[in-house]
Amino acid sequence: MRCLILIFLCCLPSIVKAQTNCDLYKDRAHKTACQLYWKAIEYNQGSNKSQELFQQSLQACPTFGPSLHEMSVPYLKRGDFYNWKQLMDRAVKADPIWLSDRGWCLFKFLHDYKNSFNDLKRLYDINKGQPGYSGDGDYDLRIVMALNQRQMGNYSTALAYFKECITDNEKKNGVGLFDYLHLGVTRMMVKDYKGAITDLDRETKKYEKLADTYYYLGLCYKKLGQRKNAFNSFTKAYSLFTKTGYHRNDPYCEEPDKVYLSDIENELKTFK
Template sequence: MVKWWIYCLSLFVVTACGQRNTNRYDPNAGLSDCELAERLYNQKGNQGSARSQQYLDSAIALCPAFAKAWHEKSVPYLKRGDYATWMQLINKVVELEPSNYLDTRGWCKVKFLHDYAGGLADLQRYDTLVAGSPKMVGDFNIHSWMAFAKLGLQDSSAALKYFDQTIDEAIRHLGPEWVGYHDYLYRGILKMELKDYDGALADLDRQIAHYDKLADGHYYRGLLLAKIGKKAQALASLEKAKALFTGDGYHAQDPYVEMPWQIYLEDIERALLQYR
């Protein structure tokens, strides 16, 4: 009876439910608590809404080991910047199903909290728990997230090795067309910072050949060409970057945080003024 009332209260139909009428067809008859919880999860509505959070609370009350519900309940807190509440919830999720959610906690620690050491530890542990390669985690290969973590820890050499793994895995297991939209870009920028200008230019050229519409590739290629004294080519790349940024192109960005090496229109215009 308790689980039935939890289910009814979640659906805002207490008056309609009342006592269970055994003379009528009951679609929930015979369902376990966790099966009822799954039904609530599937009826929760929009993520982060009051309805959704209430349904998730009820699903968890019915089935405390329902990791998917705990995770969905955590997401709005992460997106709204309440990282303390998110951590409490995601820790419970990982406790319940580490092989399914360690990667999520790891990349979110890197991206949102800038907890680079903690995020890297989670990602490395996940990589040992789960077989298969390549592993996509959020928007990137798991090794790209490890590279971002190493960048945050000021270890550029280790970061470069992880970017190498990202690209090598994609080519080896899936083919060169499966290299991510930003993979050559990030490796190229890092090589430029490490003063491997030949390697950086090769990667930025690969980035542009792989995805010409990305303004970032042209912008960083322009900066690199200016560094090695090719001013005319640098200006052409920077003009292309501006046209893409303000027109029908694309630039790397995220709705919640500033990503590594993210560019803005002001960056492009400042570089154009500097090198004209």
């Protein structure tokens, strides 16, 4: 089996979300904006031609959400957060459906946990507890809401959102790939090491070869004085990280609860 580095691109063009039948629009402005939108996405993302067509689309209809969103993405990838947010604010004003992308990207790129949570909570309320999924499809946005609350130090609120989301998705066999990991790390932060181990063990059953999980298991076992289990977990994390490349990684920014090789090596040194 070839090595795999987990790369999760965030806030890529939500083409599926933005798909629309231009013939459904009755007014000329929206129909023209829609047609220009579809022309724009035929070109490379961020290219002059693509952006020019999005501009024309917005000239036809300044509140056409799909064009506002897609035009914003290249700015986000370049780190031009000001222009990204200007466009996304207009998209959200036009249609609250874009709260999901703005909230996700505020969390992912800007680490603006308060405003990210506010966006997602607003969408949560609008959709009666179902805010949808992150731009990359990896997260039920209730997990992101929980991570936002955790980052703001509100651990009990974070745990409540984790439990709600995971319990709901367990019924549908739809628990996210990293949900148990984040829940386990959160329990570890509040010194519930046994509870954390239970959740992290569940993560290993969800995704057996993730180095990050074994690192956190090692930390929990170490806190409980179970040095043999801790050493074995750190060793497993090291092996997965160095020999197979199974660890959390992202080309744009640091992933939640990401572990570095130096973290694992530093823990292993304490056993010498």
